[in-house]
Amino acid sequence: MTSLRHTDLGCLEGPVLVFGGPYSNIQATRSVLERARQLRAIPVCTGDVVAYCARPKETIAAIRAAGCAVVAGNCEQQLAAGSSECGCGFETGTVCHLLSRGWYGFADAQVGAAARTWMGALPDVVTFWHNSARYGVIHGGVSDVARFLWSTSPACDLEHEWDLLETVIGTVDHVIAGHSGIAFQRSLRRGTWTNAGVIGMPPHTGAQATQYAVLDASGASIHALHYDAEGAWRDMKRAGLTQGYDTALLSGYWPSEDVLPADLRRSLARG
Secondary structure, three states: OOOOOEEEEEEOOOOEEEEOOOOOOHHHHHHHHHHHHHHOOEEEEOOOOOOOOOOHHHHHHHHHHOOOEEOOOHHHHHHHHOOOOOOOOOOOOOHHHHHHHHHHHHHHHHOOHHHHHHHHOOOOEEEEEEOOEEEEEOOOOOOOOOOOOOOOOOHHHHHHHHHHHHHHHOOOOEEEEOOOOOOEEEEOOOOEEEEOOOOOOOOOOOOOOEEEEEEEOOEEEEEEEOOOHHHHHHHHHHHOOOOOHHHHHHHOOOOOOOOOOHHHOOOOOOO
16 A cells, blocks of 8 residues: 545535546536535545546546546546556456456547646545544545445455555544445444445446435435436447447446456346
8 A cells, every 4th residue: 555645625514425437428427516516515526537438528627617526546547647558457358358448548548638637636535524424535445446345345345445544544434435336335333334336337237327425414325316328328429439338328237247246246138
């Protein structure tokens, strides 16, 4: 674990809307930012602003214009560093790894120098106080920004990342993360671990709606985001991004389950 950059947002009043993985999906990004406006909520992003979809420049611009606090995801780190691959944590030779070459190459060609500079300055951890509780926001894990943690991961894996986080920033009451693409909440010995999900891809359930989380006086809750998935799909078709993530926007199923643990896999039949 290297030294982590940390941004403290202080004490946040009112609702906080936390979301991850805009994934270059401008339609979903506009929808979630509009939802934050409707709720009068402060938006916080767990990273991966740019990934699978076709509108990276517009998505970056929308996030920055909203003044949204953003944690550096693996995609931000890799693009800022000028890397040739996404660093998503996909195993070499898997379908996800092979497909990443197409969408990452497209994103790499679209993202300009100013956006890379912005990405390179993003924090690895964001903290804030809300309703007398201190929250720590990360991307995947502290040991590895691209660590996949799931609703069925052993509690000791989550606790280990929590330990590492507190070593860097001190005690937190709750942790919020992203990266894995499927929202969940787990009660642990110190508090709640919430994965806010992602807004740019569906959570592999067969529904087009994506996911985000809201913090209010009752704590964190997960919600569905309905947006113009067909518009995002059309953008991908026009851009030639047709390796499978385009159809996922409409079918609600990922093009491969190889990144998922066995206990979360399900049929990919399109019925």
